[in-house]
Amino acid sequence: xxxxxxxxxxxxxSCLLVAISHxxxxxxxxxxxxxxxxxxxxLSVVEGTREFLPGEPISTYGYNxxxxxPTLILNQGQEVTLNVTNTLPDLTTTHWHGLxxxxxxxGGPHSLIFPNTTWSPSFTVLDRAxxxxxxxxxxxxxxxxxxxxxxxxxxxxxxxxxxxxLPRTYGxxxxxxxxxxxxxxxxxxxxxxxxxxxxxxxxxxxxWKELPARIVRLRCLNGASERTFLLGFSNxxxxxxxxxxxxxLEAPVALDRLRLMPGERAELLIDLNSLxxxxxxxxSYASELPNNIVGAAQVGNGMATLDGYxxxxxxxxxxxxxxxxxxxxxxxxxxSLPLALVPTNSYDVADVDVTRPFxxxxxxxxxxxxxxxxxxxxxxxxxxDVINETVTLGSTEIWEFTNNTxxxxxxxxxxxQFNVLDRNGLPPEPWESGxxxxxxxxxxxxxxxxxxxxxxxxxxxxxxxxxxxxMHEDEGMMGQFLVVDPNAIAETDALDDLQIxxxxxxxxxxxxxxxxxSGPAVIEVHDCSGRRVHVQTVGASTGPATLxxxxxxxxAYRIVxxxxxxxxxxxxxxxxxxx
Ligand code: C2O
Ligand code: CU
Ligand code: CU
Numbered sequence: 001x002x003x004x005x006x007x008x009x010x011x012x013x014s015c016l017l018v019a020i021s022h023x024x025x026x027x028x029x030x031x032x033x034x035x036x037x038x039x040x041x042x043l044s045v046v047e048g049t050r051e052f053l054p055g056e057p058i059s060t061y062g063y064n065x066x067x068x069x070p071t072l073i074l075n076q077g078q079e080v081t082l083n084v085t086n087t088l089p090d091l092t093t094t095h096w097h098g099l100x101x102x103x104x105x106x107g108g109p110h111s112l113i114f115p116n117t118t119w120s121p122s123f124t125v126l127d128r129a130x131x132x133x134x135x136x137x138x139x140x141x142x143x144x145x146x147x148x149x150x151x152x153x154x155x156x157x158x159x160x161x162x163x164x165x166l167p168r169t170y171g172x173x174x175x176x177x178x179x180x181x182x183x184x185x186x187x188x189x190x191x192x193x194x195x196x197x198x199x200x201x202x203x204x205x206x207x208w209k210e211l212p213a214r215i216v217r218l219r220c221l222n223g224a225s226e227r228t229f230l231l232g233f234s235n236x237x238x239x240x241x242x243x244x245x246x247x248x249l250e251a252p253v254a255l256d257r258l259r260l261m262p263g264e265r266a267e268l269l270i271d272l273n274s275l276x277x278x279x280x281x282x283x284s285y286a287s288e289l290p291n292n293i294v295g296a297a298q299v300g301n302g303m304a305t306l307d308g309y310x311x312x313x314x315x316x317x318x319x320x321x322x323x324x325x326x327x328x329x330x331x332x333x334x335x336s337l338p339l340a341l342v343p344t345n346s347y348d349v350a351d352v353d354v355t356r357p358f359x360x361x362x363x364x365x366x367x368x369x370x371x372x373x374x375x376x377x378x379x380x381x382x383x384x385d386v387i388n389e390t391v392t393l394g395s396t397e398i399w400e401f402t403n404n405t406x407x408x409x410x411x412x413x414x415x416x417q418f419n420v421l422d423r424n425g426l427p428p429e430p431w432e433s434g435x436x437x438x439x440x441x442x443x444x445x446x447x448x449x450x451x452x453x454x455x456x457x458x459x460x461x462x463x464x465x466x467x468x469x470x471m472h473e474d475e476g477m478m479g480q481f482l483v484v485d486p487n488a489i490a491e492t493d494a495l496d497d498l499q500i501x502x503x504x505x506x507x508x509x510x511x512x513x514x515x516x517x518s519g520p521a522v523i524e525v526h527d528c529s530g531r532r533v534h535v536q537t538v539g540a541s542t543g544p545a546t547l548x549x550x551x552x553x554x555x556a557y558r559i560v561x562x563x564x565x566x567x568x569x570x571x572x573x574x575x576x577x578x579x
Contacts, residue, residue, distance in 0.1 A: 023325075027208035030201055030322060032171035033152065034064075037073040044085040045092055045113075045136070045150055052198055052205060058184055061088065061148035063134075067203045069152030071176055072134070074125045076158035081122040081532060086113040092145060094119070095137035096154065097263065098245055098417070098437045100126045103461035103483075106414055109139035109384065110461060120531040126455070128247035128342075128417075128435065129161030131219040131265040133178075139384055139478075143225055143470035147189050149203070151223050153178060160342045161248060167217040167269070167334045174217045175209065177282070178202050179260070179321055180224045181314065191471065194308020196227060201282075201322040208323045213276040214333035217242070218268045222260040225470040227314070228295040228410075229284040229321065231258040233270070237280070240337060243267035246417030246435030248341040253431040257285060261293075261410035263438040263468030266431075269337060272326045281320040289316070292371075292443035293408045294469065300406050304367035344434050346419040347450040353395040358411075358465075360441070360477070361404045370406040374475040375467065381476030382466070388479035389465075392486060393457040399465075400448045401441040409472065411447075412438045414463040415483065418451035438468055457485035498561055504576040507552055513544040514561060514571065521563045523547060525575075528556055552577050 023029070036043075048066025049057040063069025074080060084094045084107075091114060095107035104111070105121035113119040132154035136145035153176045157168075167173035180203075183195035201207035222229055233239065240252035245265050252269060260266055289296035297316025299306060309315055361376050362369035374381060380388065391397065398421065401411055417435040420428040424445045441447045459482065466478030499513040512523065523545065525534035533552065538545040547559075560572045 023208045024323070027206045027323060028204040030175075030207040030209035031204060033068060033176060033202065034070045035073050035170060036070045039079055040081050040083065041072060042083045042085070043069065043094065044087055045094070046087050048149075050149070050203070052182070052184055052200070056187060058187060058189060059148070060189070061145055061150040063150060063152050067149040068178060069134070069150070071153045071155060071170070073170075074127075074154060074156045076125050076127060076129065076156060078125050079122070079535075080125060081120055083118050083120045083531075084113060085118045086115055089115055091115070091138050091141065092150075093137045094134055095414075096132065096134050097412075098127070098130070098132035098265075099154070099156075100415060100417070100455070102456040103415075103458045103463050106463060107134075108137055108414065108462075108464050112138065118529065120529060122532040125156060127156045129156050129158040130243055130245065130247045130435070131155055131221060131267060133221055133223065133265070135223075137464075139382065140474050143191055143474045146223070146470055147182060147191055147225050149189075151178070153219065153221060155219070164338055164341060165334055165336075166242070166338065167215055169333070173212055173214055173330065173333050175211070175219065176202065177218055177220045177322065178223045179220060179229055180222075181227045191225075192308060194306055194312050196224070197312060197314060199314070199319060199321060206323070207321075208325070210327045211272055211324050212333055213272045213274070213326050213329040214335060215337060216270050216272055218270065218282070219265065220260060220268060221265045222262050224262050226262060226294045228259060228261045228286075228289060228293045228408075230286055230289050230295075231260055231266075231268075231321075232256055232283050232285045233280055234283050234320070235275075235278065235280040237270065240269040241266055241431040242269055242338075242341055244432065244434045245437045247344065249431070249434040250342065250344050251340050252337055255431060257288065258431065259289070259440065261408075261438060261440050261468070262470070263410055263412050271337065273329070273335060275326040276328060277326060279323060279325045282322045282324070283318055283320055285318045286314065287316055287318050290442075292406055300367065300371040303406070304371055306371060344419075346433070347396055347452055349398070349421070349450060351396040351452075352398055352450065353392070355398040355400055356389065357400045357402065358479075359402045359404060360409060373405075373472055373477065375405055375409070375472055375477040377477060377479050380479070382478040382480075386480065387462055387482050389481035391453045391481055391483050393453060393455075393483050396450065396452045398448055398450050400446065401439070402446045403441045403443055406443050408440055408442045409467040409469060409477070410438045411441050411465065412468045413449075413451070413465045415456065416451045416453060418449035421448040421450050423447045453483050457483050457488060459484055459488075498559065498571040498573045500559060500573060500575050504578050505549060507549055507554070507577050507579055510547050510549060510575065511544040512547055512559065512561075519563060521561050524560045524562065525549070525552070526558045526560065533557070549577065554578050
C-alpha cells in the first residue's frame with residue numbers, strides 16, 4: 001500500500017492512524033442482519049418506521065423487522081420450509097431470487113399472499129454456494145414494496161465452497177452488503193426515480209464498519225430499484241471478484257471497477273493484510289459509468305432525459321457507499337487469496353436446442369418513450385393471463401436480447417442460472433464468465449445468454465423473465481414462460497391412478513396404490529394451506545405403499561406423488577382425515 005487517498009466528501013481526521021477504532025462523526029455502524037437457518041424458517045412481512053435522517057420517522061416495510069430482513073443461510077441439499085406471513089394491509093408475494101425451485105415455490109406474481117395469511121413453500125436447496133436474495137414480486141407491486149424496505153439476503157453454502165480457504169465468519173470477515181438508494185420526499189418513500197438521493201448500506205446512511213487486517217469478503221447486492229453502481233475503493237486498491245449471482249468463479253478475477261446493476265450480486269475479496277489503521281470507502285464511481293445506464297451522467301444522449309434526472313446529485317457523481325476502518329488482524333482468518341475456486345462447467349453452445357429472440361422497444365417511439373417506457377418485450381406488455389414462451393424440459397437454449405431503447409436494462413430470468421455468451425457481439429469480461437441470473441443488455445445493443453431448463457416441468461404455473469429496474473418491471477417489461485415435459489402426458493394417465501384406502505381415514509395408516517413405476521418416488525402430504533406435513537420415499541415397486549398418518553389433524557390433505565424421474569408428471573389425490 002503506497003498511498004492512501006480519501007476521495008469521499010467526508011471529513012477525515014488527521015489523527016486517523018491513532019483513532020482507528022472510532023467512527024467519524026455522522027457515521028452509523030453498518031447493521032449486520034440477523035441470520036435464520038434450519039429446516040423451518042418463519043418470515044413475516046411487517047410495517048415499521050425508520051429514521052433515515054434523525055428526527056424524521058418514515059413508514060417502512062421489512063421482514064421480521066422495520067426494514068430489510070434477516071439473512072437466510074441455506075445448505076445445498078437441505079430441505080427447507082419457509083412460512084411467510086403477510087401482515088401488510090396489501091397483497092404481497094415473496095420471491096427467492098436466483099434459487100432453482102419449482103414455479104409453485106418461486107414466489108412470483110401468481111403466488112399471492114393475502115393479508116393475514118401464510119404461504120409455506122417447501123423445497124430442497126439445489127443451488128451452488130452463492131449470494132441470493134428475496135423480495136416481494138406482486139405484479140405492479142414490486143417497486144413499492146421493495147422501495148418501502150422489504151428484501152433480504154440469502155447465503156447458500158455447499159461442500160465445494162466449504163473446502164476453500166475463504167473468509168466465512170458472517171459479519172466479521174464475510175460481510176453482507178445490501179446497497180440501495182431511496183427517494184424520501186415529504187416524509188415518505190417515493191417511487192420517483194429521479195429523486196433517489198438517500199444512499200443506504202444495509203438500510204443506513206453513512207455506514208461504517210471495522211474490518212480485520214486479513215482477506216475480507218464483501219457480498220454485494222444491488223437492491224436498488226433503478227440505480228446502477230460502479231463499485232471501486234477510495235484507496236484505489238485492486239479487489240478480486242470470486243463469485244457472481246449464482247456461484248463462485250473458477251478463479252478470482254482482479255478488478256478496479258465492477259458494474260453492479262439492480263438485482264445483481266458479486267462477492268469480492270479485499271486484501272487488508274497490510275492496511276491496519278487505514279480508512280477507505282467502498283465507492284460508486286458513477287462518473288465513469290457509460291451513458292444510458294440509470295445512474296450515469298446522462299440517459300437519452302441529450303435527446304431527452306428522465307424527470308428530475310439532471311438535478312439528482314448522485315447521477316454521474318462519485319459517492320461513498322460504506323466506510324471501512326482496518327483494525328488488528330483476527331487470530332484466525334484468511335491471509336492469502338485463493339488461486340483457484342471451483343469448476344464452473346459452463347453450458348456449451350454445441351448442445352443448444354433452441355435460440356429464443358427477445359426484442360425490447362418502447363411503447364411510444366418518441367424520444368421520451370425511448371428512455372421512460374413502458375417498454376415492450378417482443379411487442380407485448382406483461383399479461384398475467386398470457387404465457388409468452390414455452391420451453392421444453394431439459395432443453396439447452398440461447399436467449400438473445402436485443403435492446404431497441406435508449407436505456408440499458410438488467411434482464412433477469414427465474415428458475416435457472418445462465419452463462420453470458422456475448423454482449424454486442426463481444427465475449428463478456430472474465431468476471432462475468434460464471435453463473436448469472438441478471439444480464440446487462442446495453443442501450444441500442446444486445447446480449448446473449450445460454451442456459452438449460454432442468455427439473456420442474458409444470459404445465460400450468462409459469463416462471464417470469466423481466467427487467468430488474470423495478471419501475472420497468474411493474475409497468476410490464478416482463479413475460480412468462482412455462483417449462484413443459486412433452487413426455488409427461490402419456491405417463492400422467494398411468495400415474496394418475498393414485499388410490500388411497502381407507503379414504504376417509506381415521507388418522508392411522510393408509511395404503512397408497514399406484515401404477516408401476518420404473519424408479520423411486522417421493523410421497524408428500526400437504527395440508528389445505530399448502531404446508532408439507534409428511535414426506536416419505538417409496539422405491540421402484542408395483543405394490544401399495546403404507547403411509548403412517550398418525551397425528552394428522554382432521555381435515556383435507558393433498559397427497560402428491562413425485563417420481564424421481566422428473567420427466568414423469570406428479571400424481572395427486574385428496575385424502576380426508578376424520579377422527
Ligand atoms: Cu429479483 Cu423476478 O426478481
Ligand atoms: Cu428472480
Ligand atoms: Cu428496464
